[in-house]
Amino acid sequence: MKRAFFVMAMTLSLAGCGQASKAPQVAETGTATESGELKTLQMEDGLKVTWLQDVGRKQSRNIFADASDALVDSLGLQDGVPSTISAFLAEKDGVKMLFDTGLGRKAGRVLPLLDSLGVRTSEIDYLYLTHLHGDHIGGMLDGDKVEFPNATVFVSRMEYEGWMSMPDDKKAQVVKTFGAYEKQLRLFEFGDVLPCGVLPINAVGHTPGHTVYQLGRLLVIGDLVHGAALQLANPDICASFDADKAASRASRKRILEYAHDNGLLMAGMHLPAPAFLKR
Ligand SMILES: [Zn+2]
Secondary structure, eight states: OHHHHHHHHHHHHHHHHOOOOSSOOOOTTSOEEEOSSEEEEEOTTSOEEEEEEEEEEEEOGGGOTTSOHHHHHHTTOTTOEEEEEEEEEEEETTEEEEEOOOSOTTTOSHHHHHHHTTOOGGGOOEEEOSOOOHHHHGGGEETTEESOTTOEEEEEHHHHHHHHTSOHHHHHHHHHHHHHTGGGEEEEOTTOOBGGGBEEEEOTTSSTTOEEEEETTEEEEETSOSOHHHHTTOTTOOOTTOSSHHHHHHHHHHHHHHHHHTTOEEEETTSSSSOEEOO
16 A cells, blocks of 8 residues: 555656656756855756755754863864754755754744745645654644645654654654644655655664655755764764664764765755755
8 A cells, every 4th residue: 555655656746856867966056045044056957955944053062972072172162063953945846845844933934934935835745754853843733733734744664653652751742743644644664765756765863763865966864963063074973862872873974975975965954054065
């Protein structure tokens, strides 16, 4: 049944997203529009991606217990590590995809920023979630009201089932949110091909089924990195939010290397503004 859905979705989405070109390129010198909390990049394969800053902030160095004071001092990060809470809108052939949703209307800017772009939440076709922490699913509900009534919502099966086996107090927001989205939810396995050719990649560690998504030359890295100034050069350093530290380190190293080797543009939910990165 699930497979049938994906085949159907792929067929439909190819009608909406066109055939994937063989060697899409990032237009690094191409169109880019930018403000303090938005940046749109036009990629050469017809993909338009917009960074939406939910919250700009510094992360306390205290969440990086693996980092020595000497390292933190040498990088001038005693007062915190530049970071954001971010989400990304991707558009291709008239299809609108949102990667994560930020904290929600009361605390974050993602939803007002979509409004400012003239994108109605009812126009989002696909919502791809990297994982189910509150700063990623918070924008899905406004009180009890579903914000994305027409979106198919994608979550890795490992992530969803991992949360469902947690204690009630930990999973309350997840249970409430996905109760409201029950009919729109699609669970996938790593290795499936999702609509518009989106590839979910196993990046577990931060959470039970933490997912990175590749779309052409774009790699949405979720919470692989919380403090870029520390962790890019030292991927062994974890944030205190990483649930399984060993798995998180292994995923961080593997995915950063993959992005580098393939010249992918990374978009990260906690990268510093503007939250794109190419190495
Ligand atoms: Zn997060």
